[in-house]
Amino acid sequence: MSNSKPKLHNAMWPGLVGKGDAEGQEPPISLERMLDLTAAAEVNGQKFEGIDYFLFHPHTDPNASEDELKKIADLIASKGFDVGSLVAPVWPGTVGDSAMGDDAAQAKFLDAVKVACRIAKVFNEHGVRKYGVIRVDSAEFGVAKWRENPGANTARIVDTFQKAAKIAADHGERLAAEGEICWAGMHSWKDMLDVLEGVGMPESFGFQADLAHTYLYTLGYNAPEHALVKEGYSDAEFWTAYANMTDKLRPWTIDFHVAQNDGQVHGAGSHDKTGKHCPADDPNGKLDITKAAGYWLKDAQSRGIQHICWDGCMFPNAMLEKADTWNKILEAMIKVRDAHGWQ
Template sequence: MSNCAPKLHNAMWPGVVGKGDDAGQEPAIRLGRMLDLTCAAEAGGQKFDGVDLFLYSPHIDPSSGDYELRLLAESIQRRGLEIGSLVAPVWPGTMGDSAMGDAEARAKFLSAVESACRVARLFDDCGARKSGVIRIDSAEFGVNKWKSDPLSGTKLIAETFREAARIAADAGQRLAAEGEICWAGMHSWRDMLDLLEEVDMPQTLGFQADLAHTYLYLLGYNAPEHAMLGADYCEEEFYLAYQLMVDRLRPWTIDLHIAQNDGEVFGAGSHDRTGKHCLPSDPNGKLDIVRCASYWLEGAASRGVQHICWDGCMFPNSVLDSPDTWNSVLEVMIKVRDLHGWN
C-alpha cells in the first residue's frame, strides 16, 4: 500500500523570487495562477495536497487585515489545498533587515517574524493550515561581513534568532532556518550547525533542508574549508559524504524541500553565489532525488514533519507556466513518499 504521509506541497514563491520590474527580470506570476497550476497537476491519479506560501507582495501582504487573509485562506481551501509552511519577509527592503545588523535592523527582523506569526495563527485558527513552520534566514546577503569576525557574527545572529524563537513560541509556531550558501553564518553545513547549537532552542527553531542547496554544502561553495567532496568525486564518495552531513543536520531538520541541482552557482540580485534549482529530469542534475530525500526523511515524523515541499526558485516563467513542469514535479514527489514516507 502506498504511503499517505508526508503530504505533498508545492511552493508558491517561484512565481515571485527573481521576478519583478527591474531590467532583465521577468514579471511575477500571480498567486492565483500558481495555485491553478498546482491544482491542475496530476500523476498516477494523485494530486498535490497543499501549498507553502511567501508572505511578500505581490502574492501576500503580511500586513493585510484579518478579513483579507481569511478570504485568501478560504480561496485556497476551496481549491482543495491546505496551507503549510510560510516564508517570513525578513530581508532588507521588505519588512525586515539583517539579523546581524545594528539594533534598529534586528528590531525590523523581529517585527517581520512577529507579522509572519500573526498570519500563521490566523490560518491555523480558520482551519486552513494544519502543518508547517515559518522559514527564516540571517537576512545578511553574502558572507564577507560575517567572515571579518565569524564568532561575533554567529553570536549576534543567534541572539536575534533566540528572540525570534521566543516570539514564535508565544504564537504556537516553530521557525526553520534555511540552509543556503548565500546567507551569512548559514553558508556551510558546519556554520549552520554552529548557529543552531548556539541558539539551542530545538523545540522552536530548527533547520530547513533543501536538496539543491545542501548539495552545494558538500562542495564548500562560500566555505572551502568545510568542503566534504572534491570536484571529481565518485558515487561512493558522494554518498559517504552525504550521510555524514545529513547525520549532523538531520536531528535539527523540521522542514524539507525536494529539489534538483545541476552544480551551478550564480548570483542574482543581491544574492552572493547561490545555488541553482533545475527540473527533476534535468540531464545535468547531480542528485538522485528519491535516494537523497531518504536520508533527510529518516525519523521525520518524530520531528513533527507532516509535509514536504517542492522548491524550484528562479525557473523561467515559460517553465513555471507549463503544466508538464508540475506533473513531473508531482511524479517525483510521489516516488519520494511511496518509498520513504509513512502511514
C-alpha cells in the same frame, strides 16, 4: 499500498523570487496563477495536497487585515489545498532586516517574525493551515561582511534567532532556518550547525533542508574549508560525505524541500547566487532525488514533519507555465513519499 504521508506541497514563491519590474527581470506570477498551475498537476490520480507560502508582495501584503487574509485562505482552500510552512518577510526592503545587524535591524527582523506569526494565527483559526513551520534566514546576503568578524557575527545571528524563536514559541509556532550558501553565517553545513547549536532551542528552532542547497554544502561552495568532497569525487565518496553531513543536520531538520541541482549557482533579480534549482528530470542533475531525500527523512515523524515541499526557485516563467513541468515534479515527490513516507 502507497504511502499517504507526508503530504505533498508546492511552493508559491517561484512565482516571486528573482522576479520583478526592473529591466531584465521577468514579471511575477500571481498567487492565483501559481495555485491553478499546481492544482492542474496530476499523476496516476495523485495531486498536490497543499502549498507553502511566501508572506510578501505581490502575493501577500504583510500588513493585510484579518478579513483580507481570510479571503486569501478561502482562495487557497477553494483550490483544494492546505497551507503548510510560511516564509517570514525578514529581508531588508521588506518588513525585516539583517539578523546580524544593529539593534534597529534586529528589531525589524523580530517584527517580521511577529508579522508571520500573526498571519499564521489567522490561517490556523480559519482551518486552512494545520501544520508546518515559519521559515527564516539570516537576511544577510553574501558572506563578505560576515567574514570581517565571523565569531561576533555568528553570535549576533544566534542572539537574533533566540529572540525570534521565543516570539514564535509564544505564538505556538516553530521556526526553521533555511540552509543556503547565500545566507551569511548559514552558508556551510558547519556554520549552519554552529548556529543551530548556538540557538540551542530544538523545540522551537530547527533547520530547513533543501536538496539543491545542501548539495552545495558538500562541495564547500562559499566555504572551501568545510568541503566534504573534492572535485572529481566518486559516487561512493559523495554518498559517504552526504551521510556524514545529514547525520549532523538531520536531528535539527523540521522542514524539508525536494529539489534538484546541477552543481551550479544561480541568481536572479535581487537574489544573490545560490544553489541552482533544476527541473526534476534535468539530465544534468547531480542528485538521485529519491535516495538523497531518504537521508533527511529518516525518523521524520519524530521531528514533527507532516509535509514535504518542492522548491524550484528562480525557474524561468516559461518553464513554470508548462503543465509537464509540474507533472514531472509531482512524480518525483510521489517517488520520495513512496520510498520514505508512511501511512
